[in-house]
Amino acid sequence: MRKSIGLSFVYxxxxxxxxxxxxxxxxxxxxxxxxxxxxxxxxxxxxxxxVSLIVAWIFLASVGGIYHALPRILQKPLYSNKLAIWxxxxxxxxxxxxxxxxxxxxxxxxxxxxxxxxLAIPIIISWFFLIINFFTTIKGYRIELCEDKNGTSxxxxxxYIWMWATGIIFFFLTFIEAYLWLIPYFRENIIGELTVQxxxxxxxxxxxxxxxxxxxxxxxxxxxxxxxxxxPLTYSLFFLGFINLLLGWSHHIYIIPAAKxxxxxxxxxxxTELIVLAKIIWDWxxxxxxxxxxxxxxxxxxxxxxxxxxxxxLIVAIIISIPAINxxxxxxxxxxxxxxxSTIGINTMILLASIFYMVSENRKEDYxxxxxxxxxxxxxxxxxSLAIFWTTLIASGVVKSYYxxxxxxxxxxxxxxxSYFIVFAISGMSLLIxxxxxxxPLLSKLSANQLAENEQ
Amino acid sequence: MKMILxxxxxxxxxxxxxxxxxxxxxxxxxxEVARKSISPLAVKGKDVFxxxxxxxxxxxxxxxxxxxxxxxxxxxxxxxAYAEAFxxxxxxxxxxxxxxDTQVEALIEMxxxxxxxxxxxxxxxxxxxxxxxxxxxxx
Numbered sequence: 021m022r023k024s025i026g027l028s029f030v031y032x033x034x035x036x037x038x039x040x041x042x043x044x045x046x047x048x049x050x051x052x053x054x055x056x057x058x059x060x061x062x063x064x065x066x067x068x069x070x071v072s073l074i075v076a077w078i079f080l081a082s083v084g085g086i087y088h089a090l091p092r093i094l095q096k097p098l099y100s101n102k103l104a105i106w107x108x109x110x111x112x113x114x115x116x117x118x119x120x121x122x123x124x125x126x127x128x129x130x131x132x133x134x135x136x137x138x139l140a141i142p143i144i145i146s147w148f149f150l151i152i153n154f155f156t157t158i159k160g161y162r163i164e165l166c167e168d169k170n171g172t173s174x175x176x177x178x179x180y181i182w183m184w185a186t187g188i189i190f191f192f193l194t195f196i197e198a199y200l201w202l203i204p205y206f207r208e209n210i211i212g213e214l215t216v217q218x219x220x221x222x223x224x225x226x227x228x229x230x231x232x233x234x235x236x237x238x239x240x241x242x243x244x245x246x247x248x249x250x251x252p253l254t255y256s257l258f259f260l261g262f263i264n265l266l267l268g269w270s271h272h273i274y275i276i277p278a279a280k281x282x283x284x285x286x287x288x289x290x291x292t293e294l295i296v297l298a299k300i301i302w303d304w305x306x307x308x309x310x311x312x313x314x315x316x317x318x319x320x321x322x323x324x325x326x327x328x329x330x331x332x333x334l335i336v337a338i339i340i341s342i343p344a345i346n347x348x349x350x351x352x353x354x355x356x357x358x359x360x361x362s363t364i365g366i367n368t369m370i371l372l373a374s375i376f377y378m379v380s381e382n383r384k385e386d387y388x389x390x391x392x393x394x395x396x397x398x399x400x401x402x403x404x405s406l407a408i409f410w411t412t413l414i415a416s417g418v419v420k421s422y423y424x425x426x427x428x429x430x431x432x433x434x435x436x437x438x439s440y441f442i443v444f445a446i447s448g449m450s451l452l453i454x455x456x457x458x459x460x461p462l463l464s465k466l467s468a469n470q471l472a473e474n475e476q
Numbered sequence: 477m478k479m480i481l482x483x484x485x486x487x488x489x490x491x492x493x494x495x496x497x498x499x500x501x502x503x504x505x506x507x508e509v510a511r512k513s514i515s516p517l518a519v520k521g522k523d524v525f526x527x528x529x530x531x532x533x534x535x536x537x538x539x540x541x542x543x544x545x546x547x548x549x550x551x552x553x554x555x556x557a558y559a560e561a562f563x564x565x566x567x568x569x570x571x572x573x574x575x576x577d578t579q580v581e582a583l584i585e586m587x588x589x590x591x592x593x594x595x596x597x598x599x600x601x602x603x604x605x606x607x608x609x610x611x612x613x614x615x
Contacts, residue, residue: 051543054569062571063543064532129526131540162482177482185486193493205505207522208513210593214537215504219497266493272539282500287608344603351538351546351597424597430545 025104026088030375031466032112033080034459037368040073041452048445052438068122068134074363075132075228076115081371082231083107083150086184088378089238090157093178099156103149110146114139130201132221137199147192154188163250178249179258180234186262187230194224215273215282222269229265229367236323236370239377243320257296264293268341283343290341293334317382318395322373325403329365333358336414348425354417361410364451372458379465391461398457405451409444416440514589521586524579533570537596544570548596551587559587 047066050056057066087104091097098104118135121127128136163178177185197220200206206213237249248254270286314320336358340349349355380386387395416437423433525531533544540546550559563580566572575583601609 058571063541064529064571067532067541068529127527127529129529129531131531134529134532182482185482186489189486189490190493193490197497204519208519209505210514210590212501212505214539216501218539219500267496273537282503284608343609347598347601347609351535353542356542 024088025098025101025108026084026086026378027466028108029080029084029087030378031463032108033077033084033371034375034463034466036073036080036115037077038452038456038459040070040077041448041455043070043073045445045449045452048441048448051441052445064127065122065125068127069119071132072115072118072122072134076111078228078232078363078367078371080111081375082187082228082235085235085238085371085374085378086154086231089235090154093181093238094157094161096157099153103153107146107149107153110142110149114142114146130198130217132224133198137202140195140199144192144196147188147195151188151192154184158185176250176255179254180238180249182255182258183230183234183237183262187227187234190223190227190230190266194220194227198224218272219269222272223266226262226265226269229362230262232367232370233261235374236326239319239370239374240323242377243317243323243382244314257299260292261296264289264296268293287341287343290338293338293341296334316384318380318384319373319377319382321399322369322376325399326366326369326373328403329361329369329406332410333361333366336361348421349417352417352420352424353413354421357410357413357417360413361406364406365410368455372462375462379462386465387461394457395461398454398459400454401457402451402454405447405454409447409451412440412443412447416444515585517582518585518589520578521582521584521589524575524582525586528573528575536590537594546596547587547590548594549591551584551591556584556588560584 043066046057046061047063047070050058050063050066087098118139121135121139126136127134128139133140158177158181161181162176198217200216200220201213206216237254241247241249268286268290270282336354340346340354340358384392419437419440420433423436428436530547531540533541535541535544535546536548538546538548560580562570563575563583564572598609603609
């Protein structure tokens with residue numbers, strides 16, 4: 021077999037994750053020690069490094085997972101391994117250029133994509149390669165829908181193929197949409213531009229979540245021998261989730277004086293997430309029962325913890341999507357808690373599950389006793405640190421919101437939050453240590469793995 | 477080659493997304509506040525704002541970084557001179573970017589434009605029974 025391009029993506033992903041968390045910790049400590057690296061590594065350089073590297077982690081790991089899974093699902097090679105390799109190198113080189121540009125202080129200055137807009141071009145091109153590769157590879161592929169009540173079986177895509185297909189297409193569209201601000205028509209209109217920007221960002225995050233959740237379902241199926249990916253109910257939930265991800269963005273901008281129907285539509289759609297939440301909680305007991313059977317599988321453990329974080333984050337998301345509550349939580353660290361909870365608790369746990377599955381499937385035996393200990397302790401350290409981190413952010417958001425209502429001056433609010441920021445920075449640090457403990461065995465397996473595949 | 481059903485559905489979803497997006501753009505670009513497009517100098521101010529990545533520390537309408545204060549209504553609440561002092565000198569927490577006069581002027585113009593577009597945090601609003609908010613009518 022040729023060296024799997026998926027594994028190369030994943031290796032790079034893990035390195036990005038470590039770097040992202042490292043910069044995140046520096047940023048967190050700059051909150052409490054404003055003089056820390058003030059001149060050499062100021063916060064306005066650290067933050068984009070942290071954000072871009074985390075986004076890189078999510079994309080590299082999910083794209084790597086897809087490139088790796090497709091040939092196994094379809095039992096045939098990718099349409100073009102070469103295109104995938106091109107994709108990899110364009111991503112890598114663009115990433116390096118972006119990091120260098122930050123260090124030298126060249127910014128595009130937008131949220132999420134703080135790099136110069138020119139650097140979006142190679143990303144768009146490489147993504148186009150993925151589109152061609154993905155859709156040509158799955159051309160004509162269908163499976164039987166299971167449990168059809170009428171007794172006839174329909175031929176469909178499994179739900180994870182749907183998730184990847186929609187995620188890949190909509191990332192392409194919304195990423196381009198996020199650059200509409202370059203057009204003067206939008207740029208010369210403050211409210212219009214902000215609305216368009218957050219509309220694009222909301223759906224953009226939705227589309228990368230589709231890539232990640234698709235992997236979650238794929239790995240779930242592989243570790244627990246169920247056929248969830250082709251059950252009718254899973255499709256309904258997928259479509260509901262998908263509509264939410266695409267249209268449920270307006271809670272970012274309730275606060276902006278835009279048209280009322282936009283807010284109402286966004287609100288109504290956000291509330292349909294209650295159905296998804298109810299369903300997950302409903303299933304939770306069953307999952308836990310199953311968990312006893314599958315807990316020997318490392319990927320399963322990570323999926324289980326992501327499920328926990330899905331529930332907690334969904335509850336917060338639903339609450340802060342209510343406009344009358346959003347008006348207080350908006351612009352506070354509650355939003356940060358929401359972002360961190362979903363990128364670390366949900367996305368990172370799922371992606372780690374997926375990488376463990378790619379590297380060693382459900383075989384615990386591939387790891388030495390010491391490595392297993394390291395992974396399990398890292399797992400707990402990460403989750404517990406995240407819980408502290410997350411709770412502190414929520415608490416500091418509540419306090420900030422309260423003081424803002426009281427019209428307390430900004431600097432005084434920040435001073436009164438100082439102790440929260442200390443807990444935040446320290447738990448961030450232990451989170452980094454936890455992730456390092458998990459990632460080191462993975463990286464060493466990956467280097468060995470790639471070598472072995474090269475030799476063949 | 478005949479298109480399979482999933483591809484047809486996917487194309488339909490993409491089309492629907494375009495229609496929906498245009499409806500949104502059409503609406504937001506023509507509300508009364510939004511229609512006041514901003515002066516060329518203020519647009520230049522936005523470019524400066526992006527060039528120095530001010531959003532990493534500051535928020536506008538509560539969107540952005542959290543180390544610095546929200547800037548939506550700085551001008552009307554604290555005045556131009558106050559804002560200019562920060563732009564020219566920085567502070568313990570805010571770096572001094574050594575901005576030149578044109579850049580400072582453009583930034584102030586931009587902050588003024590943002591200020592006149594609305595207010596944050598929202599004050600004086602009514603809450604409906606189903607949780608939406610509406611600005612109180614001014615008598």
